[in-house]
Amino acid sequence: MNKLRKFAALALVVPLSIALAACGGNGTASAPASTSAAASGPKSGTLTVWCWDPTFNIYAMNEAAKIYQKDNPDVKINVVETPWDDLQTKLTTLAQSQETKQLPDIFLMQNNAFQKNVINYPDLFKDYSQSSVDFSQFPQGVTAYSTVDGKNYGLPFDNGTAITALRTDVLKEAGFTIDDFTDITWSDFLAKGKVVKEKTGKPLLSGQAGSADMIMMMLQSAGASLFDAEGKPTISNNAALLKAIDTYQQLVKAGVFAEVNSWDEYVGSFVNSNVAGTINGVWIMGSIQSAKDQSGKWAITNLPKLDGVDGATNYSANGGSSWAISSNANYELASDFLAKTFAGSKELYETILPSSGALANWLPMAESSVYAAPQKFFGDQAVFKKVIEFSQQVPKNNTGAYYYEGRDAVSAAITKIVNGTDPSAALDEAQKAVEFAMK
Amino acid sequence: MSLLASASASGQVSGTAPGSGDVTPSRKRRFGIEQRRNVTGWVFLLPAAALILLMNFYPMAQAFILSLKTGRGTRLNFADPLWYNYQRLMQDETFKLTVQNTFIYLIVQVPIMLVLALILANLLNDKNLRFKGLWRTAIFLPCAVSLVSYSLVFRTMFSTDGLVNDMLMGLHFIDSPINWLGQTGTARLVIILGLLWRWTGYNMVFYLAALQNLDYSTLEAARIDGAGSWRTFWHVTVPQLRPMILLTAIMSTNGTIQLFDESWNLTQGGPAYTSMTMSHYLFELSFQKNPNFGYGAALSYVILIMVALLAAIQMKVGDKRD
Numbered sequence: 001m002n003k004l005r006k007f008a009a010l011a012l013v014v015p016l017s018i019a020l021a022a023c024g025g026n027g028t029a030s031a032p033a034s035t036s037a038a039a040s041g042p043k044s045g046t047l048t049v050w051c052w053d054p055t056f057n058i059y060a061m062n063e064a065a066k067i068y069q070k071d072n073p074d075v076k077i078n079v080v081e082t083p084w085d086d087l088q089t090k091l092t093t094l095a096q097s098q099e100t101k102q103l104p105d106i107f108l109m110q111n112n113a114f115q116k117n118v119i120n121y122p123d124l125f126k127d128y129s130q131s132s133v134d135f136s137q138f139p140q141g142v143t144a145y146s147t148v149d150g151k152n153y154g155l156p157f158d159n160g161t162a163i164t165a166l167r168t169d170v171l172k173e174a175g176f177t178i179d180d181f182t183d184i185t186w187s188d189f190l191a192k193g194k195v196v197k198e199k200t201g202k203p204l205l206s207g208q209a210g211s212a213d214m215i216m217m218m219l220q221s222a223g224a225s226l227f228d229a230e231g232k233p234t235i236s237n238n239a240a241l242l243k244a245i246d247t248y249q250q251l252v253k254a255g256v257f258a259e260v261n262s263w264d265e266y267v268g269s270f271v272n273s274n275v276a277g278t279i280n281g282v283w284i285m286g287s288i289q290s291a292k293d294q295s296g297k298w299a300i301t302n303l304p305k306l307d308g309v310d311g312a313t314n315y316s317a318n319g320g321s322s323w324a325i326s327s328n329a330n331y332e333l334a335s336d337f338l339a340k341t342f343a344g345s346k347e348l349y350e351t352i353l354p355s356s357g358a359l360a361n362w363l364p365m366a367e368s369s370v371y372a373a374p375q376k377f378f379g380d381q382a383v384f385k386k387v388i389e390f391s392q393q394v395p396k397n398n399t400g401a402y403y404y405e406g407r408d409a410v411s412a413a414i415t416k417i418v419n420g421t422d423p424s425a426a427l428d429e430a431q432k433a434v435e436f437a438m439k
Numbered sequence: 440m441s442l443l444a445s446a447s448a449s450g451q452v453s454g455t456a457p458g459s460g461d462v463t464p465s466r467k468r469r470f471g472i473e474q475r476r477n478v479t480g481w482v483f484l485l486p487a488a489a490l491i492l493l494m495n496f497y498p499m500a501q502a503f504i505l506s507l508k509t510g511r512g513t514r515l516n517f518a519d520p521l522w523y524n525y526q527r528l529m530q531d532e533t534f535k536l537t538v539q540n541t542f543i544y545l546i547v548q549v550p551i552m553l554v555l556a557l558i559l560a561n562l563l564n565d566k567n568l569r570f571k572g573l574w575r576t577a578i579f580l581p582c583a584v585s586l587v588s589y590s591l592v593f594r595t596m597f598s599t600d601g602l603v604n605d606m607l608m609g610l611h612f613i614d615s616p617i618n619w620l621g622q623t624g625t626a627r628l629v630i631i632l633g634l635l636w637r638w639t640g641y642n643m644v645f646y647l648a649a650l651q652n653l654d655y656s657t658l659e660a661a662r663i664d665g666a667g668s669w670r671t672f673w674h675v676t677v678p679q680l681r682p683m684i685l686l687t688a689i690m691s692t693n694g695t696i697q698l699f700d701e702s703w704n705l706t707q708g709g710p711a712y713t714s715m716t717m718s719h720y721l722f723e724l725s726f727q728k729n730p731n732f733g734y735g736a737a738l739s740y741v742i743l744i745m746v747a748l749l750a751a752i753q754m755k756v757g758d759k760r761d
Binding site: 088092095096098116120123259260261262265401402404405411413415432433436437439 | 619
C-alpha cells in the first residue's frame with residue numbers, strides 16, 4: 001500500500017506542478033524587500049539562505065553572517081537547512097510552477113548540477129557578474145561550473161580540488177615515501193601500488209563499483225570531458241576516456257583499487273586501515289580525519305597523470321558547491337553580503353577552516369598564515385596551502401547541462417567493460433544513450 | 440493510490456452488484472422518500488467525490504496533456520506529432536530494460552509471495568496453535584517498517600563485508616565474499632528477497648481475515664468425507680478464498696509495477712540499470728537528470744495502461760462468478 005502511495009505522490013507532483021503553473025500566472029513577482037537597500041552605508045533586511053550541512057556549509061554561512069553583522073547590525077541571515085536532494089526537487093517544482101516568489105535569496109548548489117539548472121531554469125537565477133564580487137579571485141576551473149554564456153551565476157564555496165591521500169606508515173613498510181607518489185603518472189602509480197599490495201597486502205585505493213567518480217577525475221585532469229564546447233557528447237572515440245577506463249581496469253585487476261558497494265563501505269575501507277589511501281575531492285579529508293588513531297600517519301599529494309594523453313596534468317577536482325543568488329533575492333544586499341564574506345573575508349575562512357575543514361576557493365587565502373599552519377594529522381604537512389596551490393592548476397572542464405546523463409552512461413559502460421564488453425563498443429553504446437537522452 | 444482505489448473499487452462494485460438490483464421496484468412507489476434519501480446520500484458523497492475529482496482525476500487529465508508536450512524544464516511545447524513521447528519510449532533502451540526488470544520482479548516475486556502468504560495464513564489459522572497472536576504479529580511486523588529503513592538494512596546486510604557474506608563464509612559455503620548488489624543476478628535476487636520479507640505478512644493478513652469468514656462447517660464436512668489436509672486446503676479452502684486471492688493478486692501486481700523504494704534505496708538501479716524499475720526511471724527523468732516532465736508523464740501513462748491491462752486480465756481469469 002505504501003509503495004503505491006509513494007508512487008502516487010510522485011505521479012501527483014508532475015501534474016500538480018502544471019496546475020500550479022496555471023494558477024501562478026505570470027511569474028514576474030516583485031521581490032518583497034528589494035528596494036530597502038541603500039547604495040552605501042549600513043544595510044538592513046533579511047536574507048534567507050538554503051544549504052544543507054549543519055557542520056559544514058550551514059556553519060560557514062552562520063559565521064559569515066556574524067562577520068557581516070559587525071558592520072551591518074540590522075541584517076539578519078535566516079539559514080534554512082535543506083538537504084541537497086530536497087533543494088533540487090524544490091527548485092524544480094518552484095520553477096515548473098513559476099512560484100519564484102518562494103525562492104530564498106541565496107542558495108547553495110552542487111557544481112556539477114549548476115549548468116543543468118541554469119540552462120533549464122534561467123528564471124531562477126540572477127546573473128551577478130557585474131556585482132562587487134571579484135570572480136577573478138577564484139580559480140577559473142571552479143568558476144567555470146557556474147558560468148553560462150560568460151555570465152557568473154555562482155560564487156564558489158567549498159573546494160573540490162582532488163588530492164591523493166596516502167598512509168605514510170604503509171608506504172614506509174613497502175619502502176616508499178609520499179614523494180614517490182608526487183608528480184607521477186598512472187603507470188608509475190600502478191607499478192608502485194603493486195609493490196605495496198605485495199608487501200603489505202593493502203590496496204592503495206578504493207571506490208564504489210560502477211561509480212564513474214575516479215574516471216571523471218582522470219578525465220578532468222587531462223582537461224577532457226564527456227562533452228565538447230557546444231555541449232555535444234564526446235564519449236565514443238574519446239582517447240582520454242579510453243585511457244582512463246583502461247587505467248581503472250588495470251588498477252582493479254592488479255588489486256591496487258578495491259571495489260566496494262556503498263559510500264559507507266568506501267569510507268570504512270580506509271578508516272579501518274583496510275586500504276592505504278584514497279583519491280578524491282579535498283572534502284574527503286573530513287572522513288579521513290574521523291580515524292583519530294591514524295593521526296600523523298597520513299600525507300597528501302597531487303594526482304598521478306594519464307600516460308600519453310595530450311594536456312594531461314597532475315591536478316583535478318571532484319564535487320564542490322557554489323552560492324547562487326536567486327531571481328527573487330534582495331539583490332543589492334545579497335551580492336554585497338557575498339562580496340564581503342565569501343569573496344572578501346580572510347577572517348571568515350580562517351574561522352571555518354580549522355573547525356569545519358571548509359577549504360576556500362578564494363585565492364588570496366593561499367597567503368594566510370592559518371592555511372600555512374602544519375597539520376598534525378597529516379604528519380605536519382601544510383596541507384591546506386598545498387590544496388590551494390593545486391586548485392589553481394586544475395584544468396577547466398565542460399560539465400554541460402547533461403553532465404549527469406553522461407556520467408551515468410559512462411558508469412553503466414564501465415560496469416559492462418569490467419564484465420567483459422569491448423571498451424569502445426560499450427562507449428559507443430553510452431554515446432548513443434546520451435544522444436538519445438538529449439533528443 | 441488512484442489506481443489502487445479504482446481497481447479495488449471496481450472489485451467491490453462487482454461484489455455488491457446483485458444486491459442493488461432489488462431496490463428498483465420499490466423506488467417508483469415511494470418516490471419522495473427515496474429521492475430524499477438519494478439526495479442525502481449524494482450530499483454525504485459529495486465532499487469525498489469532489490476531493491477525488493480535484494486531487495486525483497484532474498491531475499491525471501493534466502498529466503495526460505503533459506505527456507503530449509516535450510521540452511526541458513519550463514520550456515514545454517506540444518510535441519509534433521502529439522504522441523512523440525510515446526514513440527520515443529518505444530526506442531528507449533533504458534526504458535525497455537526497466538520494463539524487463541519490473542516484469543522479472545513481478546513474475547518471480549508475486550506468485551512466490553502469494554503462495555507463501557496463503558500457506559502461512561493457513562498454518563496460523565489452526566485452532567490448536569499456541570501463541571497465535573505472537574506469530575501473526577511477528578509475520579506482519581515487517582510491513583510496519585518503513586520502506587527506506589528496511590532497504591537500508593538489507594543493503595548493509597548484503598554488502599561485501601556484511602552479515603550475509605560473513606555468515607556464508609563462517610559456514611564455509613563460500614570462500615570469498617559475494618558482491619551481492621554489484622552483479623545483475625544477485626542484485627535482483629536481493630530486491631526480490633526484500634520484497635518477499637516486506638510484503639508476505641501483509642498479504643497473509645488479508646487471507647487470515649478471509650479465513651475467519653469461512654464457514655467452518657465446510658471444512659468439517661470435507662474432513663468427515665475423508666479429505667486429507669492438503670485436499671481440504673486445495674479443494675475447499677482455496678476456492679472459497681478466490682475473491683481475496685484475486686484482490687491480493689491485483690494489489691501486488693499494482694504495487695510491483697510501481698515499485699520504487701527498493702530499486703532506489705537498495706541498488707540505486709545498478710549495476711548499469713539492470714535492477715532499475717520503471718518508476719525509478721520516471722523519477723530519474725523528471726528530477727535527477729535534465730527535467731523532462733512530458734516524457735516522464737508519458738512513462739507514467741504507460742505504467743497506468745500496463746496496470747489496467749494486467750488487472751483486467753486477472754479479473755477475467757480469476758473471477759469465475761457468472
